Amino acid sequence: MSRRKQAPTVGFVSLGCPKATVDAEQILTRLRAEGYAISASYDGADLVVVNTCGFIDAAVEESLEAIGEALAENGRVIVTGCLGAKGDIVHATYPKVLAVTGPHALAEVMAAVHAHLPPLHDPFVDLVPPQGIKLTPEHYAYLKISEGCNHRCSFCIIPALRGDLVSRPIGEIVREAEKLVEAGVKELLIVSQDTSAYGVDLKYRTGFIGGRPVRTRLYDLARELGQLGVWVRLHYVYPYPNVDDLLPLMAEGKILPYLDVPFQHASPRILKLMKRPGDVDKVLDRVTAWRRAVPDLTIRSTFITGFPGETEQDFDALLQFLDAAELDRVGAFAYSPVEGAAANELTGALPEALREERRLRLMQHQEDISTRRLEQRIGKTMDVLVDDIDEEGAIARSAGDAPEIDGIVYVTDGHALEVGQFARVTVTDCDVHDLFAALQP
Numbered sequence: 147m148s149r150r151k152q153a154p155t156v157g158f159v160s161l162g163c164p165k166a167t168v169d170a171e172q173i174l175t176r177l178r179a180e181g182y183a184i185s186a187s188y189d190g191a192d193l194v195v196v197n198t199c200g201f202i203d204a205a206v207e208e209s210l211e212a213i214g215e216a217l218a219e220n221g222r223v224i225v226t227g228c229l230g231a232k233g234d235i236v237h238a239t240y241p242k243v244l245a246v247t248g249p250h251a252l253a254e255v256m257a258a259v260h261a262h263l264p265p266l267h268d269p270f271v272d273l274v275p276p277q278g279i280k281l282t283p284e285h286y287a288y289l290k291i292s293e294g295c296n297h298r299c300s301f302c303i304i305p306a307l308r309g310d311l312v313s314r315p316i317g318e319i320v321r322e323a324e325k326l327v328e329a330g331v332k333e334l335l336i337v338s339q340d341t342s343a344y345g346v347d348l349k350y351r352t353g354f355i356g357g358r359p360v361r362t363r364l365y366d367l368a369r370e371l372g373q374l375g376v377w378v379r380l381h382y383v384y385p386y387p388n389v390d391d392l393l394p395l396m397a398e399g400k401i402l403p404y405l406d407v408p409f410q411h412a413s414p415r416i417l418k419l420m421k422r423p424g425d426v427d428k429v430l431d432r433v434t435a436w437r438r439a440v441p442d443l444t445i446r447s448t449f450i451t452g453f454p455g456e457t458e459q460d461f462d463a464l465l466q467f468l469d470a471a472e473l474d475r476v477g478a479f480a481y482s483p484v485e486g487a488a489a490n491e492l493t494g495a496l497p498e499a500l501r502e503e504r505r506l507r508l509m510q511h512q513e514d515i516s517t518r519r520l521e522q523r524i525g526k527t528m529d530v531l532v533d534d535i536d537e538e539g540a541i542a543r544s545a546g547d548a549p550e551i552d553g554i555v556y557v558t559d560g561h562a563l564e565v566g567q568f569a570r571v572t573v574t575d576c577d578v579h580d581l582f583a584a585l586q587p
């Protein structure tokens with residue numbers, strides 16, 4: 147029998163957001179480093195790790211279902227992730243699970259795996275690529291820069307699940323980024339709960355990159371990552387004043403002219419109930435100043451409709467904000483109460499149908515704005531990164547399109563391009579979400 151066949155085998159199921167994906171990647175990396183084999187099916191595995199999400203009730207249900215399925219199919223299950231931090235719901239539902247940990251708990255997960263499935267004595271460390279195991283395609287990767295959050299938005303339980311902000315050392319992040327780039331990654335997607343707050347918990351202390359002193363600050367991190375020669379895209383940026391410092395880096399082409407800023411609402415009254423900054427005029431001024439500094443900036447945001455107490459007037463204020471801000475990309479969620487969130491105590495809960503109806507109205511309202519913004523790109527020449535090739539050409543993304551959440555650029559004559567390749571194209575047309583383009587001769 148070959149040595150490989152003797153390797154203890156772990157099945158892995160991962161649910162949840164990009165932050166959970168990063169946790170999963172770190173666990174998979176460590177498992178492989180210690181000589182465990184990873185199985186794509188339940189029956190080939192000696193035990194199964196389920197990485198769960200606990201953000202909204204639907205995610206809790208999905209996670210519980212995944213645990214139930216793994217127990218039925220395999221029988222030996224370790225649970226990690228956000229659901230694991232929600233009291234003993236997992237143990238209460240499935241007393242037979244071997245162990246339960248919260249999110250970002252690499253050491254605890256590994257301890258549970260060791261207890262129930264000891265590693266081989268001679269781990270195949272050399273089988274692990276230096277950048278670790280990634281769940282994303284080879285040409286882009288999520289890079290988590292911090293964990294937890296110091297805000298207390300009333301609809302959110304992430305601080306209760308993941309704790310206050312803990313920033314990763316700047317040298318460690320840049321080293322990880324360098325390894326990813328060496329392995330062929332062309333786009334780094336910076337994620338955290340609150341990217342603009344990076345370094346606050348460490349009082350922006352001086353860290354080291356290859357012996358060189360660098361402040362633990364978002365600007366310094368973005369500048370360092372901007373020197374790696376790949377796309378750097380910032381997600382979950384809270385609109386603090388320090389975001390303004392990043393605009394010159396975008397204007398110089400060091401990081402992508404893209405900001406994912408979840409505004410959540412635009413009525414000062416609702417923002418106050420949400421426990422979020424409520425000065426909408428200041429936000430609009432900031433958006434205008436950002437656009438002045440970087441005219442091709444893409445701004446994406448998300449909003450919640452039907453928050454408890456939201457009146458027609460509050461909702462109108464939100465639509466008016468969309469008209470004034472002319473955001474490029476907008477996502478909307480109908481408010482859904484999350485167990486344990488402070489917002490559940492608020493009076494004036496709206497019926498589910500009304501929350502959803504407002505979500506649809508918001509999306510319809512934004513559709514014209516987004517289309518107008520896309521139309522402004524027709525005739526422009528831009529770089530795109532190829533995600534896929536099919537019989538109709540190349541499916542790519544521009545600086546304005548994050549993977550999975552934004553639009554696509556169809557390069558209609560891009561059949562000969564390769565996945566992970568940059569190409570220069572001219573935009574020929576658009577629809578509501580996507581662009582059509584031809585290769586630049």
Ligand code: SF4
Nearest residue numbers: 295297299302304339
């Ligand atoms: S900033 Fe984001 S993670 Fe932090 S409490 Fe608010 S919604 Fe939750």
